[in-house]
Amino acid sequence: MPIDLTLIIVLALILIALIVLFTFVPVMLWISALAAGVKVGIFQLVGMRLRRVIPARVVNPMIKAEKAGLDVELNKLEGHYLAGGNVDRVINALIAAQRANIELSFERCAAIDLAGRNVLEAVQMSVNPKVIETPFIAGVAMDGIEVKAKARITVRANIDRLVGGAGEDTVIARVGEGIVSTIGSSNDHKKVLENPDSISQTVLKKGLDAGTAFEILSIDIADIDIGKNIGAGLQTDQADADKKIAQAKAEERRAMAVAHEQEMKARVEEMRAKVVEAEAEVPLAMSEALKSGNLGVMDYMNIQNVNADTDMRKSIGDETGHKGDDYSAPDTDRRK
Incomplete structure (x- = not known):
């Protein structure tokens, strides 16, 4: 055991x-x-x-x-x-x-x-090269028409630049910049639509793969389309802005004119007040002149006759003024 x-x-x-x-x-x-x-x-x-x-x-x-x-x-x-x-x-x-x-x-x-x-x-x-497809990239030609383009980028990895080289996002951004620059330098958007390969040729000449981990083999425009009329829109916006500026300046001038009119009315009222004040002092001055002997009774009566004659002329003129003067009638009729 x-x-x-x-x-x-x-x-x-x-x-x-x-x-x-x-x-x-x-x-x-x-x-x-x-x-x-x-x-x-x-x-x-x-x-x-x-x-x-x-x-x-x-x-x-x-x-x-x-x-x-x-x-x-x-x-x-x-x-x-x-x-x-x-x-x-x-x-x-x-x-x-x-x-x-x-x-x-x-x-x-x-x-x-x-x-x-x-x-x-x-x-x-x-x-086996890889194909990278970009989204629609919009550019504006010199005639103000927006052109949208989509590109397919065929790239091959560069082994020597894999360490420290930029990635796919940089390649897409550079190609998009080249597309926008090419469309923007075109005088007419129709030329871009007729020859879309001009975009890829121009972009390839710029050496956009420098400093990246890829080597761009080809850039092909997969789709191209017309966008908005940016030039017309900018002109419309500019016209609206100019209109608003003109309206603001006109309103400013109107306000200044109204202020000037109010100022002139205030001055007229001030002058009228001074005239009324001066007229109120006339009887006092005449009374003092009578008391001091500087103004005689006959002189005072002549002044009263002149004032009465002036008031009569004003009343006659107010009654006949709306009819107008008939210069074809004889002088005697006009005096009547």
Whole structure:
């Protein structure tokens, strides 16, 4: 009985050791590497475990590279993994570049991957160019007519400029700027409609792919349409603005005229008040003149006769003034 217990304990320890060994040490991965001809030691795999590297993320791409005929060192793959890169994508990109006869080193491929770009997609785009479609871009010709154009840009990835090069948004913005500039420099919008290829030719000559991660192969105008008459609208708006300015100035002149009229009326009223005041002082002056002997009684009576004669003439003139003067009648009739 003690012997059986000892045997069970030994078998259990052996089983635990095997479980720990196969869990901590990737024996099956080591066997697969040996079968593929990849020279990797069991202690290297243990070291990967200690460095917190998943061995399968490094060894499997190494096996793939060995079968594809690539000369890649295991330490470089492990270093790229520790740097946060995608080892499997880098190896796939190197294999695709080798098949397409594109010169691409592991260091450059790893740098592109660490820069955040999909290096495999870039290699595929170098082999199979990509078509980027822009939205409708509006430009105004010199005759004031708006022209809308939509372009398709065929681009190919430039491996040498993937690190630090601008993306698709920059290419679309530059092409849109070129389209607007080309339409704006045209004297007549009909010429743009007749020859839409002139837009693409002009844009291609400007080298809009400089500093980007792409190489523009062609720019094709997919659609072109007429927009609003911007020139007429601007002229209408300008006319409305001029009209409002003229109305404001006329209103200002009218207000000044009304103010001037009110001022003149105020002056007239002031003068009338002074006349009334002066007329009120006349009797007092005459009374003082009579008292002092400077004015005689006959003189006063002559003044009264003159005033009476003046009032009579005014009343006669008011009665006959609306009939008008008949200059064809004799002088005696007119006096009557």
